[in-house]
Structure formats: C-alpha cells, structure tokens
Amino acid sequence: MKKRFLLFLYTLFVVLTTHAQSRVFKQVGSGISTSLHSIMQDGSLVGYMTFTELEKASKDSFNYEVTIMDENLNDIGKVKFREQKLNLRAVAFEQDILCLAYIKSDVLGTTPKHKISYKHAAKKGYISFFAQFINLQGEITKTFERKADIDIYLALKGYEANALPFKEDIQLKNISNKGFAAFYGDKTKKPLFTFNTAGEKISERQIKEVAASYYLHTAGDDIYLLTQKADMEYGSGYTLFGYSGTTNSPTLKLQLKDKKRRMLDILGFGNDPVTGKLFISGIIGNTSPSVDLAGVNAISKGQIQGVYKIDVNAAHKEDVKTVYYCWADSTNKEIDKKGYIQSAQGHIVPRPSFRDYEGNTYFLGSRLKARSSKAAIIIGSITAPLLVPGIIMMSTGAYGAYSFDDVLLMKMDKDGKMSYVDSIGTDIHKRKNFPPTFKTEDNCSFYPLTNPDTKTSFLIVKAAKDIMIYNVHEKKIMRKIARTNNTVKTNIYPAKEGHIIVSEYDEKEKSTKLSIEAI
Numbered sequence: 001m002k003k004r005f006l007l008f009l010y011t012l013f014v015v016l017t018t019h020a021q022s023r024v025f026k027q028v029g030s031g032i033s034t035s036l037h038s039i040m041q042d043g044s045l046v047g048y049m050t051f052t053e054l055e056k057a058s059k060d061s062f063n064y065e066v067t068i069m070d071e072n073l074n075d076i077g078k079v080k081f082r083e084q085k086l087n088l089r090a091v092a093f094e095q096d097i098l099c100l101a102y103i104k105s106d107v108l109g110t111t112p113k114h115k116i117s118y119k120h121a122a123k124k125g126y127i128s129f130f131a132q133f134i135n136l137q138g139e140i141t142k143t144f145e146r147k148a149d150i151d152i153y154l155a156l157k158g159y160e161a162n163a164l165p166f167k168e169d170i171q172l173k174n175i176s177n178k179g180f181a182a183f184y185g186d187k188t189k190k191p192l193f194t195f196n197t198a199g200e201k202i203s204e205r206q207i208k209e210v211a212a213s214y215y216l217h218t219a220g221d222d223i224y225l226l227t228q229k230a231d232m233e234y235g236s237g238y239t240l241f242g243y244s245g246t247t248n249s250p251t252l253k254l255q256l257k258d259k260k261r262r263m264l265d266i267l268g269f270g271n272d273p274v275t276g277k278l279f280i281s282g283i284i285g286n287t288s289p290s291v292d293l294a295g296v297n298a299i300s301k302g303q304i305q306g307v308y309k310i311d312v313n314a315a316h317k318e319d320v321k322t323v324y325y326c327w328a329d330s331t332n333k334e335i336d337k338k339g340y341i342q343s344a345q346g347h348i349v350p351r352p353s354f355r356d357y358e359g360n361t362y363f364l365g366s367r368l369k370a371r372s373s374k375a376a377i378i379i380g381s382i383t384a385p386l387l388v389p390g391i392i393m394m395s396t397g398a399y400g401a402y403s404f405d406d407v408l409l410m411k412m413d414k415d416g417k418m419s420y421v422d423s424i425g426t427d428i429h430k431r432k433n434f435p436p437t438f439k440t441e442d443n444c445s446f447y448p449l450t451n452p453d454t455k456t457s458f459l460i461v462k463a464a465k466d467i468m469i470y471n472v473h474e475k476k477i478m479r480k481i482a483r484t485n486n487t488v489k490t491n492i493y494p495a496k497e498g499h500i501i502v503s504e505y506d507e508k509e510k511s512t513k514l515s516i517e518a519i
Contacts, residue, residue, distance in 0.1 A: 037050070037088065038091070039091050040174070041093045041094060042176055047070050048073060057082050061082050062084070068138075077138040083104070084104055086103070086130065087102060087104075088100060095197045100134065102130040105128070106126060107125030108156065122156070128145050131180075142199025142200070144199060149187045150186055151187060171183045173216055182194075192205040192207055192216075209225075214226070220276055222244055223243040224240060224252075225241045226269070227241065240253075242316070251316055269281075278311075279311050280310040281353040284306040285304065296368060297370070299347050299349060299370075300402075306327050306328075307324075307353075308323065308324045309322070309361045309412060310323075323412070325412060343420050344406070346369045348364075349365040349368050356457045357450070359414030360412065362457070364409045364410070364446060366406070367405055370401070370403075407459070409424070449494055451518075452497045456471065458519050460492055462491075467492050468481075469481075487506055489504070490502065499516050501514055
C-alpha cells in the first residue's frame with residue numbers, strides 16, 4: 001500500500017555530532033514523526049528519550065522506535081516495536097523500569113476526513129489508555145490497556161484541530177520504591193491506577209470529585225491529586241486529596257483556605273529537597289473568588305494579603321502543618337499592610353515559589369510600581385458619555401501609570417519569619433493606565449534550579465534581551481547570556497540536578513545545539 005504522509009508533520013531530528021554533554025540536531029522534513037521527552041523520577045530529570053513513529057506497517061499498525069538517553073544525552077539503547085496508532089502522553093522511571101503512557105486507537109489518525117467515514121469508524125472504532133513497561137535492556141516486559149468511554153465521532157472531529165479525545169489528559173508519576181501512578185478522565189469516569197515495576201495493576205480508584213482541572217503528584221509512597229473547581233478563577237478553589245497505601249477512599253482532603261475562608265493561590269508545589277515530602281506555598285487572597293489577584297490595580301491596593309507555606313508530611317490531616325504570614329498582622333515595618341516593600345520601593349507580583357535545602361521558602365516576582373489618580377477616575381466616570389475626554393485622559397495616562405522592572409526575591413524562613421532578600425535588575429517596562437492583568441504585560445519569566453552537591457539554589461531569569469543565572473545564597477548574577485546573537489537564538493532549560501541545558505538554535509543552519517552545563 002502506498003505510504004501516506006501524516007496529517008500533522010513534526011520535526012525529525014538527525015544527530016550530526018554526538019559526545020558527552022552535547023549534541024547537535026538538524027531539522028529534516030519527512031513523513032516521520034519524532035518527539036523528545038524528559039524522563040522523570042521523584043520530580044528530578046534522570047534522562048531523555050525520543051519516540052519515533054516510522055513507516056506504516058500494515059492497514060492498522062505502525063512501526064515505532066524508542067531511543068533512550070542518559071542525563072548527559074548519551075544513547076543507552078533503542079526499542080523497536082509494532083503497534084496501532086499511538087500518541088505518547090507521559091513518561092516516568094522507577095527501579096530501572098521505564099513506563100510509557102499512550103493514547104491508543106484504531107481510528108485516530110488513520111480515518112479519512114469525511115463525515116461518512118467518521119460515522120462508520122465510530123461504530124467499530126475504539127480509543128484506549130495504553131501503558132508500556134520497558135527495562136534498560138530494551139525489552140518490553142509488560143503492557144496494560146483499558147478501553148476508554150469516548151464519543152468516537154466527536155473525537156475524530158476534534159482530532160482535526162489537534163484536540164485530545166480524553167476530557168482529562170493522561171498523567172503519569174513514579175512511586176518511590178513501588179512503581180507508578182497513572183490518571184486520566186474520559187466521558188464517564190476518572191480512574192487512578194497504580195502499578196508495580198513488573199507492570200501489574202495494584203489498585204484502581206475512581207475519582208468522583210468534579211473539577212475543572214486535576215494534577216497528579218507523588219511524594220514517597222503517597223499519591224496526591226490536586227483539583228480546582230470549575231467556578232473558581234484566578235488560581236483559587238483548590239482541594240488536595242491524598243491516598244495512602246492501597247486504600248480506595250482519600251485519606252486526606254484539604255481545602256486550600258485559611259481560617260478566615262480566604263483563598264490560597266498556589267505558586268510552589270513539589271517535594272521538599274531534604275525530606276522528599278510534599279510542600280505547597282503561595283499567596284493569601286480574598287474571601288471572594290471574583291477578585292482578580294493578577295490585576296495590577298488589585299495588587300497595588302493590597303488584595304494580596306500575605307503568603308503561606310504548607311508541609312504535607314503524609315496523606316493524613318494530622319500530618320499537615322501550615323504557616324501563614326499576613327501583611328496586616330505583621331510587626332515587620334519593611335512591609336506595610338498593603339504588601340508594599342519599603343526597601344524595594346514597590347509591590348511584588350508573586351509567581352514562582354520554591355524551597356531550599358535549609359528549609360527556607362522563597363517567593364519571587366517582578367517589582368510593580370503603580371500610581372492612580374482618584375480625581376481622574378471620578379472625572380472620567382462623569383465624562384464617560386462624552387467619549388472624547390475619556391480617550392484623551394487614557395492616552396495621557398491621567399488615570400494612572402505602572403512599571404515592571406526588577407525581579408524581587410523574598411524569603412520565609414523555616415520558623416515563618418518573612419524578609420526581603422534582593423532585587424535582580426532587568427529591563428524596565430512602563431505603561432500608562434492600568435492593564436487588566438500583569439500577565440499580559442510583564443515580559444520577564446524565571447524559575448529556580450538547585451545544585452544538590454553544593455546545596456545551592458539558583459534562579460534563571462529570562463528578560464527580553466538577556467538570560468541571567470543568579471546565585472540565591474551569594475546574591476549575585478553568576479552569568480549573563482544574550483538571547484539573540486546574530487543568527488543564533490539561545491535559551492536555557494532545566495536539566496539533571498545541578499545542571500542546565502543551553503539550547504542554541506542557528507537560523508542559518510537550521511540546527512539546534514543542546515549542551516548540558518553545570519551551574
């Protein structure tokens with residue numbers, strides 16, 4: 001049968017040069033689809049893999065190839081197999097076993113685009129959750145499959161727009177010294193599976209909580225599912241469910257609200273680097289979920305009322321410890337009741353939060369300087385029907401102005417004491433009048449990295465022009481990299497612990513060089 005090109009062509013990476021810590025990939029147009037995936041264990045990167053769909057083997061099957069690489073991008077081995085149409089969704093690793101979770105189907109991607117063919121496929125086709133277990137010798141030791149309750153006709157129509165057939169996409173995590181946990185949601189159910197490293201199903205729980213989003217997490221041998229209500233906005237309405245052992249019902253149900261029923265937004269969610277237990281951190285909002293905590297005006301008026309940290313030492317209520325730090329209750333003169341930081345001369349627009357090896361919880365975000373004119377706002381509301389005065393006032397900045405510039409760093413120590421640490425200079429972004437949210441205007445992004453050997457925390461700050469590597473403990477910029485240099489575009493991504501990936505894309509050569517470097 002004549003080979004048919006895929007509907008959606010991806011990039012095939014061909015290795016031109018290979019050595020430890022560095023590889024160069026060149027783009028080649030082809031009907032073959034290759035995707036690069038990180039291999040995670042306990043929240044840390046331990047390797048990489050490529051998943052390649054090769055030529056069609058028969059009417060309803062394809063040839064596939066999995067290439068496994070270590071954390072230095074060196075090839076470990078390859079696995080070749082034949083299977084029906086697969087869409088790889090998640091990868092995890094535990095005790096020398098690699099678990100791959102797919103969407104499997106005999107109709108998606110193989111059914112011609114036509115209403116009649118879609119209806120015919122819907123009568124006999126299927127879509128399923130498919131898990132594959134591979135050892136480091138390149139042997140598929142076990143597979144697991146569960147047919148999903150999916151409207152096939154709608155799934156085929158959605159596939160044209162790259163929409164996934166599952167209502168909740170597949171998530172996969174390793175369970176330390178145990179195996180793996182997998183979660184997805186179809187039309188009628190939301191199963192949570194656990195498997196041992198032999199690929200045998202240990203338990204199956206049906207999640208009954210109705211929510212807009214679900215996030216699967218593991219810490220030690222405990223499994224957690226973080227949900228967010230559909231009617232909640234601006235990062236509120238969270239509930240954490242915890243499962244200990246093989247019990248079907250949750251052993252922990254924790255609503256993220258304080259005693260005053262104020263919403264808790266999440267900025268940090270992961271495992272403590274020392275204990276390996278779950279920690280959560282973020283900001284204390286308002287009692288009303290309708291308040292936009294991302295709005296520049298709301299932040300400058302003090303709608304963010306403080307910060308918090310939660311240590312979840314096990315999936316039971318008695319093992320949860322929460323510390324709140326509210327601006328209004330603080331005697332710290334450095335931060336006023338509206339969250340204005342005197343030393344920084346501005347408010348923090350908090351985003352990422354992380355934990356270091358000494359038990360400190362850090363909050364970082366862009367510095368906001370904002371001013372508003374009450375008189376102009378009153379005049380604007382009175383003259384609103386006239387249009388022209390309002391347009392003039394908007395264009396001249398009469399209502400107010402704001403700016404984003406430095407990245408601010410604040411610290412809550414292990415005892416709950418809050419302090420301002422430092423500011424990292426970045427590009428200044430100024431604008432007249434207030435925007436709806438800072439997310440639409442702030443041009444800076446950042447994330448933390450940790451070197452476990454030296455127990456040092458770093459920040460990767462991506463501004464408009466440069467990328468900076470900042471040492472949190474020494475309070476200084478260790479390295480600055482231009483994002484664009486002639487035809488080469490540079491970016492930085494997390495790699496194995498204590499390292500970063502420096503990606504250099506050469507527009508002229510159409511090639512990407514990936515280098516793993518220690519920080």
